[in-house]
Amino acid sequence: MPLVSVIVPNYNHAPYLRQRLDSIFNQTFQDFEVIILDDCSTDNSKEIIEEYRNRPQVSHVVYNEKNSGSPFKQWAKGFDLAQGEYIWIAESDDWAELNFLEVLTSILNKDSSLVFAFCESYWEYPQITVSGKALKKSSIYNGIDYIKNKQIYYNSIVNASSVVFRKEVLSNTANDYQFFNGSGDYLFWSLLCEQGYIYYTTNILNHFRRPPANTTSRCMATGITFIENFSIYKYFKQKGYISKFANYRIIEHSLSEIEQYSEVLGKNHCYSKCKTIWENERVETNSTSFFLSFWANQINRCDSLPLYAKLWQFLHLPNTNIRGHLPFYKRNQQK
Known part of the structure; x- marks a missing residue:
């Protein structure tokens, strides 16, 4: 069994796919499987994915015949296929430093009370790169306290690609997040926070791509974010x-x-x-x-x-x- 299951949910990210996949396969830590999920892309994503199919770490390549309508349904499909002790959702338009898995798995291996560990990210805009600043210092945080101090205001775990979490916690996680279109990640990380301690490192190991038009901006423009965030607010x-x-x-x-x-x-x-x-x-x-x-x-x-x-x-x-x-x-x- 691999220690880490890397889930790559893709939809029309052909221009970024090689950079993303290369940053996974070239990790300094190599005990992982890769699950590539394509949500009925209309660009040449399939052609690029097929270039990687025969890599020994690739355990599944799944092409949807119909678009799921939600990235979080793709997450759930990947969770069902995952065999690893840990899961990394490697979004298809982001990329990672090559020691990403080495650092985060080491943190999780040292403390069984940790539900997940996440790192700081570079925010990659078309013309500029900025370094994030989610928290002031690397530390362990009580998950409930983290919700009360940070998550209630906004999703402070802004990019799934920056997180590695324990698969076992999924058995205690409600699946409501799957039915969200924009804020499913906000709810998902909050539900995980409720289950124990989390670790944040100021090491910048992730590159979070911010194109002019993405799911977040579309959901803001159509009101989905404000409506779904209201549901999460009521839950909190x-x-x-x-x-x-x-x-x-x-x-x-x-x-x-x-x-x-x-x-x-x-x-x-x-x-x-x-x-x-x-x-x-x-x-x-x-x-x-x-x-x-x-x-x-x-x-x-x-x-x-x-x-x-x-x-x-x-x-x-x-x-x-x-x-x-x-x-x-x-x-x-x-x-």
């Missing part, structure tokens, strides 16, 4: 993960994002629906005070800024591009 709330103040922050942030996408949401006839579900939630929670809502909104506006910029923003001084054009991430290098 029911589980008691969200404090009263955090609740205001989440609602205000979601409504602010909906306004940012208002034009495209309107064109897709879903602006009203997205805004209504979150506004109704705000009305239900608005009995505490206007004060909490005001400060939640202020903190959201300044959350990603350095200290000097937070002060600048709170004092309402003139904006001097304190946020820059790539919030949350620092510029790393020009391409």
Whole structure:
């Protein structure tokens, strides 16, 4: 049995497939199987996949006759085929440093309490590469605490390609994520967090490709993200993960994002629906005070800024591009 099952779910990523697959097969750690799943691609993905079929690590190549409609259904298909103790979902448009598996499997091997380990990523935009900064230091985190402090606001495990997890936890993981179109990963990683401890390393071992048009941007534009995130928010709330103040922050942030996408949401006839579900939630929670809502909104506006910029923003001084054009991430290098 291989130690790691590498699942490569692909749909129309022919331009990136060789780089992705080469970064898997050339890993310094070699005890793995590769499961390639193609979701009825219309480009020349099949031609490229066939170049790798006879590699000894390839255990399955599966071509769908009909598009599944959800990347997360492909994940589940891969999980059923996986024989390894650990699973790596290697998204077909990303790529990895060649010591990715060596580092993350070593972390998991040393501590059986860990549900998964994930690394930092380079965010690969068409004209620029930026280095991520999910957390400040490499450390073990209690999964429930991680949800309460990070996941309730957004999916902080932003790229599946950066994670290696234990297959055994799938037996205790609800399959609801499969029926999401955009936020299934958000729910999936949160469900895994509930099952134990997680490890984050600041080592940048993953390259997360961010093309102009992808599943995330499409789901934002069609309102799917706002609706599915609302379901996840209600789950977190029911589980008691969200404090009263955090609740205001989440609602205000979601409504602010909906306004940012208002034009495209309107064109897709879903602006009203997205805004209504979150506004109704705000009305239900608005009995505490206007004060909490005001400060939640202020903190959201300044959350990603350095200290000097937070002060600048709170004092309402003139904006001097304190946020820059790539919030949350620092510029790393020009391409």
